[in-house]
Amino acid sequence: MSTEPILSLRGLTVRYPVRQGLTRREITALHPTDLDIHRGETLAIVGESGSGKTTLGRAMLRLVEPSGGQILHNGTDLTALGTRQMRALRPRFQMVFQDPYSSLNPSHRIGTMLMDVLAHTGVPKPDREARATALLADVGLDKDAMHRFPSAFSGGQRQRIAIARVLASDPNLIVADEPISALDVSIQAQVVNLLMDLKRKRGLTLVFISHDLGMVSAIADRTAVMYFGEIVEIGEAAALATSPAHPYSAMLLASQPKPDVAASRATIRAAASIPAADLPSQLDPPTGCPFRSRCPRALDRCAQEAAGLTPTTQGGLTSCFNPFTEDETPKGALRA
Numbered sequence: 390m391s392t393e394p395i396l397s398l399r400g401l402t403v404r405y406p407v408r409q410g411l412t413r414r415e416i417t418a419l420h421p422t423d424l425d426i427h428r429g430e431t432l433a434i435v436g437e438s439g440s441g442k443t444t445l446g447r448a449m450l451r452l453v454e455p456s457g458g459q460i461l462h463n464g465t466d467l468t469a470l471g472t473r474q475m476r477a478l479r480p481r482f483q484m485v486f487q488d489p490y491s492s493l494n495p496s497h498r499i500g501t502m503l504m505d506v507l508a509h510t511g512v513p514k515p516d517r518e519a520r521a522t523a524l525l526a527d528v529g530l531d532k533d534a535m536h537r538f539p540s541a542f543s544g545g546q547r548q549r550i551a552i553a554r555v556l557a558s559d560p561n562l563i564v565a566d567e568p569i570s571a572l573d574v575s576i577q578a579q580v581v582n583l584l585m586d587l588k589r590k591r592g593l594t595l596v597f598i599s600h601d602l603g604m605v606s607a608i609a610d611r612t613a614v615m616y617f618g619e620i621v622e623i624g625e626a627a628a629l630a631t632s633p634a635h636p637y638s639a640m641l642l643a644s645q646p647k648p649d650v651a652a653s654r655a656t657i658r659a660a661a662s663i664p665a666a667d668l669p670s671q672l673d674p675p676t677g678c679p680f681r682s683r684c685p686r687a688l689d690r691c692a693q694e695a696a697g698l699t700p701t702t703q704g705g706l707t708s709c710f711n712p713f714t715e716d717e718t719p720k721g722a723l724r725a
């Protein structure tokens with residue numbers, strides 16, 4: 390794996406306009422974020438609902454317009470590109486969405502859908518059918534699928550088709566936004582394995598968004614943990630899952646079902662989500678560390694100032710004044 394970044398985010402920020410009664414206000418869904426995405430790596434972005442994972446994933450591809458900062462790719466700032474230049478780069482940066490039911494047009498046959506993308510990427514007409522059939526084979530589907538509509542397929546098969554459509558653009562980077570959380574538990578592993586196989590075979594860079602810190606540690610090279618619109622910890626995936634430094638990462642781990650327990654999708658979601666009441670208000674953000682109201686390790690200074698990302702003894706970075714060190718064993722010590 391090369392360490393040359395395929396994308397470098399510098400101070401990337403996203404604010405959304407919101408209405409509060411008659412007043413228009415803004416929330417900061419992504420606080421200024423610096424992040425290098427290394428060519429060929431699998432980078433997991435984890436965090437609870439509302440922590441800003443989707444916003445970060447979309448903003449790095451400019452599918453959400455950033456309010457500030459830069460997205461550097463081969464020395465070019467993508468935020469400065471016009472629509473036409475961006476359109477030319479777009480096929481190289483693709484997204485797989487959570488819901489394979491709404492992401493496929495129900496009135497298009499699978500073959501038409503794939504061949505349309507191949508046409509846009511400049512594949513000559515006589516080659517398109519064979520290429521589309523090969524893409525279906527790559528995702529484990531028979532060529533009969535070409536003539537059928539999305540309604541003929543199960544959720545897992547639809548997600549395979551959505552992946553084939555993304556591959557038709559010949560991307561370098563794929564952001565997969567919770568690609569398995571809408572699928573039955575029994576087929577989730579198959580879709581993850583497919584993505585990982587395709588990534589290896591094609592030398593892709595994969596950003597995998599998930600709320601399941603335990604699961605991503607098995608597939609990712611690095612994990613970034615988000616809370617309240619910020620990366621609060623980033624590091625090597627296996628190390629972060631066994632010895633997290635930020636109390637929030639530890640809490641997230643403790644809230645995950647154990648891998649040897651056959652948990653239903655509902656249990657996984659319930660365990661990984663937190664009541665909205667526990668999150669600080671985006672319209673009235675707290676001073677200091679946004680996690681301090683839930684943090685059993687909070688110090689007085691956490692109310693006044695945010696720590697900013699600094700190196701951990703585990704080899705990663707965390708924004709915490711009182712992180713767990715490598716010698717401590719936070720797993721199970723905290724409860725969501």
Ligand SMILES: Nc1ncnc2c1ncn2[C@@H]1O[C@H](COP(=O)(O)OP(=O)(O)OP(=O)(O)O)[C@@H](O)[C@H]1O
Pocket residue numbers: 405406407416418436437438439440441442443444445600671
């Ligand atoms: N278009 C929008 N307009 C206003 N607020 C938004 C918009 N999209 C997201 N938000 C808010 O931004 C914050 C981050 O949302 P985001 O969807 O990025 O989080 P997430 O971690 O991906 O959550 P989930 O796992 O539920 O998808 C949330 O408070 C959300 O309500």
